[in-house]
Amino acid sequence: MTAILKARNLTKIYSLGGLFSRTKITAVDRVSFSVQPAEIFTLAGESGCGKTTTARMILGFEYPTAGELLYENQNLVELRDKKAWFKKVQAVFQNPFETFNPLRKVEDYFFETIQNFRLDKSMKKAEELIEEKLQAVGLSLCDIAGKYPGELSGGQLQRASIARSLLTNPSLLIADEPVSMVDASLRMSVVNLFRKMSDSFRVSVIYITHDLATAYYISDRIAIMFRGNIVEIGPVDQVLENPKHPYTKLLIESIPQPDPQIPEKVPIKILEEKEEYLRKGCKFSGRCPEVQNICKQQIPEDISLNGTVVKCHLYQK
Amino acid sequence: MNGLIEVEQLQTFYVLEYLGKKKTIKAVNDVTLSIPENVIYGIAGESGCGKTTLLKALFASIEPPLQLFGGKVSYLIKNNFIDALSLNGKEKRELRWSYISYIPQGSMSVFNPVKKLKVTYLDFLESHVRGKAGRELLSLARQHLEQLGLSPQVLDAFPHQLSGGMRQRIAIALSALLKPQVILADEPTTALDVVAQRAVLQLMRDIQQEIKNTIVLVTHDMGIHANITTCMAIMYAGKIVEVGPTQEIFSNPLHPYTKFLIHSLPRIGDKMPKKSVPGAPPSLLNPPSGCPFHPRCPEISDFCQDKVPDLNNSTQNHKVACWLRRESCDCNS
Amino acid sequence: MGVLKDLFKDYRFAVGFILICFLSFLAVASFFSPYDPIEWLQVPRDKAPSWSIILGTNSKGQDVFWEATFAIRNSLIIALIAGLISRVIAVLVGFIAGYKGSIYDRVLMGITDGLLVIPLFLILVLVAMLLREALTLVSTGLLLAFFGWAWDARTIRSQVLSLREREFTLTSVLSGNGTLSLVSKEYLPLTIPLIFSTLINNIAWAIGMEIVLAILGLVSLDIPTLGTTLQWAINYQAMLLGHWWWILTPVILTILLLVALYWFSISVSEYLDPRMRIQRIGAK
Secondary structure, three states, X not given: OOOOEEEEEEEEEEEEOOOOOOEEEEEEEEEEEEEOOOOEEEEEOXXXXXXXXXXXXXXXXXXXXXXXXXXXXXXXXXXXXXXXXHHHEEEEOOOHHHHOOOOOOHHHHHHHHHHHOOOOOOHHHHHHHHHHHHHHOOOOHHHHOOOOHHHOOHHHHHHHHHHHXXXXXXXXXEEEOOOOXXXXXXXXXXXXXXXXXXXXXXXXXXXXXXXXXXXXXHOOEEEEEEOOEEEEEEEHHHHHHOOOOHHHHHHHHHOOOOOOOOOOOOOOOOOOHHHHHOOOOOOOOOOOOOOOHHHHHOOOOEEEEOOEEEEOHHHOO | OOOOEEEEEEEEEEEEEEOOEEEEEEEEEEEEEEEOOOOEEXXXXXXXXXXXXXXXXXXXXXXXXXXXXXXXXXEEEOOEEXXXXXXXXXXXXXXXXXXXXXXXXXXXXXXXXXXOHHHHXXXXXXXHOOOOOHHXXXXXXXXXXHHOOOOHHHXXXXXXXXXXXXXXXXXXXXXXXXXXXXXXXXXXXXXXXXXXXXXXHHHHHHHHHHHOOEEEEEEOOHHHHHHHOOEEEEEEOOEEEEEEEHHHHHHOOOOHHHHHHHHOOOOOOOOOOOOOOOOOXXXXXXXXXXXXXHHHOOOOOHHHHOOOOOOEEOOOOOEEOOHHHOOOOOOOO | OHHHHHHHOOHHHHHHHHHHHHHHHHHHHHHHOOOOOOOOOOOOOOOOOOOOOOOOEOOOOOEHHHHHHHHHHHHHHHHHHHHHHHHHHHHHHHHHHHHHOHHHHHHHHHHHHHHHHOOHHHHHHHHHHHHHHHOOHHHHXXXXXXXXXXXXXXXXXXXXXXXXXXXXXXXXXXOOOOHHHXXXXXXXXXXXXXXXXXXXXXXXXXXXXXXXXXXXXOOOOOOOOHHHHHHHHHHOOHHHHOOHHHHHHHHHHHHHHHHHHHHHHHHHHHHHOHXXXXXXXXXX
């Protein structure tokens, strides 16, 4: 199967500071991954690890400093026609209450999408298309007709946002923390929708989150990001049930399991962000429980271990 | 009457009036709770269920548009029960920070961005501790931070130089500075990733073990409740629907809402399909009649629509507000 | 009509609205004036107010009341031209500079800042001196409009800069909207209170500026405006001679007009404030 999206050594460097003291922060550091058709691919990691920056580069809102981003073997950076790109790629964001302008009706966005992308000629056909997509997410036009965002719940708004993004029949959907602001009682219904997208509608989803439990629940493959690097990438069962990189192990351990029987965890050390970004060698060496001397000097390479790729000196043969 | 904080039939509503239109939001609608000492007490529930308002009432901070419509909140101070809501400004100030302190939501933004952290700390200390010089107070603060495992040098930094998780922990340390009997924490870990969250929870556990006080922790994340709370209460639409020891609630959830909340949580290693609660969250402006959960409840019976169930004992400590869980109920379930 | 009813509950709107209606009525009344506004000696001079001549007459031999109606009308025309045209420029510049950023922002803000640092007063005096006789109502209005948009363009731009970071901007971009349609559909409803309050401020500023120019004798003194009537009154020592009706009329009318505009602007801005509008949605 040919991948629909390929990132090769994708890099984004930000220069911060004024005229006299500029520091460079490598937000995304030589990231490589591929997304297959109709699969759910998760980019997971702490806040500040570079996952949102990667998403913005894919959508075209930022330009990579180095590296390649290929969509069906076409280099995205050279793409001039942003509008044609948005027909194939759409996005869903974190805050359902900010996704739509609070002073505009939600349905206006639907009709605008149809008009701008010339999806349908007549009003009647447009309404049918909208109804079809809304039904797919469990809503209907009468649920949202004439309503402003303030009159709908977070779950409904997020579903409407997904429905709107499906109007152009995209082949790739980027979901940036789509359920972190949705109530716990409504969360699973939205999460289940993403699975439906890839299973029934053959849409690939790049699911960005720091919630590994929902990632485990719906994704096919997962990449764990830390301070701009992908430290582990592979099929989700392997990576989350059998983690190799010490950081992945730390993340999985830190998830508060909803089960009071599990014993208390060992206390951990936290380092401040800037220190870790500018570190020589492996960025995790400051707090890695299995750190060796070589970790502080040399950046580890990507090592392949039956299906999973790990960036760690521990697995060097 | 044996808890540290007793809440009796508390009703606090928000009254909003604009250009002649009046809206009453029933945020805390007849809540009765007894919060014991030396525990971490959790209050669970989703956004909009009234838990932040309940915390505000516990902190005796009922200011317009929030108004008291009934009920009492009493603190047990030196073997006397004091009605917290009838205290005047001066008495409240004396109680705050030394007896009861409050960590608001989004604490990482609580510090003045143009002043070093030590200035904020000094500010708090000077207004609550009499008779000590600034330098002495600061060294007290630094000692306190060291005890909690935080680096005392952070006091010399500006807020923007630290990460969100670090600021949150400093804010929590600040609230525990005068060793209060009660700490009220409102969503202390939202907007933090799992690793920072773990550090924050660790800190709270350390504080509680050292001072042996009560921490009331409000959050919608059931995972956090499972991890550090000893007993908890589930809130829905301004009412308490289930109360009990955390272990029991997780192993034997009684209320249909609690059951949904616990079973819908995904876990690693578990690929079983999960369902969420049907319907939409209730409006506090027009709460449903009778049991507030009845429009979404799969086990609804005739009673549920008309009468509000009150909290009844199922076992000794575990109480639930549901018509279907009555032991002496003669309705068929 | 429900909107007007809601607004009237605010006393500031009620008073401001009524005052503005009253003053506009006076301005319209000028069309029915039995006297020519420019001719001198149409009535006996310096007569105090009486029942037949409500506001007395001035030293030029004109009826103060009917002159005042022309004064209000002309001042309002100048101010409206200045305000409306400068709004259009400020909105266009502010929106495009704020949303597009990069080179558009730099060029437009360069021009804006250039206009901001020019000592306004000196330039106005210079231009007015050069054009003195040719300064008609419309050209005064245009002159004031040219200098009145810069500050507000910056204000609008800063609002747009923050709106650009909100998520609905991204949704709109993903819905295929281009710059102009995005900016007008998404940002305009949210910036209307800002635009409206700057409009009223601008009108008030224009009225004041016109009076200043008139006092300095830089406009054509034949055309009656609030400024020129005041200028004539001062010139003829109305205060010293005790002709209070002549000097007080433009002063009181100006005060009433500015207070009315201010209250009107505040109450309508509050009503249009997006936070208030959002609260009203669903409060049926």
